[in-house]
Amino acid sequence: MKKLNYTIVNEPPTADEYIELRHKVAWDSVEQSVAQNSLDNSLFNVSIRQEENLIGMARVVGDGFIYFYIQDVLVSPEYQGYGIGRELMERVENYLSKACPEGSTVGLLAAKGKEAFYQHYEFIARDGENLGKGMCRFVRK
Template sequence: MTIATRLNTQIASPLVEDFVALRIKVGWQSIDKASAQRSLDNSLFHVAIYDQDVLVGMGRVVGDGVMYFYVQDIAVDPDYQGFGIGDRIMTAIEGYLSNAAISGATIGLLAVKGKETFYARYGYFNRPNATLGHGMCKFV
């Protein structure tokens, strides 16, 4: 059986323990379980991909559910990259957004350096450009 056929895509929040572990595996900051659970609970949409009982990829959407959406925590276990998992995640997210976002809504994300072309496949573009200034963020 190939990896692709073993994978189980769930349109549901991952378990908090799995979320925390995947964050660490991809090199992101550790977060305590209580804060992680609050963050997951306040998301609009989740997609989690498991190989049996191991979370190997996930993504979620946060925002107000009407006008403003933010694609967040697109993460794929480094051992599972190159098998189309990121595409599965983004396809599920784009399906959700196509139904939830009204005309004129803004959908944003922050791409990991070097992954911009991945998101461009789904219609996301770099800022600045001819009409829009730099996107900005603040880390606390």
């Protein structure tokens, strides 16, 4: 595997970079102001860049006390398979280890086929046996 040179910082990308990365992974588009407000209201952000180009990001959202949600673990398709996702999750897990009090819940919505990746970090699938299955709703025009 080719070694990549990149920098990793606990900062959000710009709203335009976030929108572009969402587009690269075939996620819905959002307006620039919505993206900016969303990033600004995150509890934690991490970005990975190769030179000046954003190649990956992740963030944590929630109330900062009981509920924490890992959101937008995104890696540009041409950089997938190089361990970028693991680097992002290492930073996220480090943040959560300090931020989460006893009794808090950390959730996420895994993209289809990515569940095993998150199981490495002790996340469990909500299969409906003991806990209800996870649900979501997408708001589209």
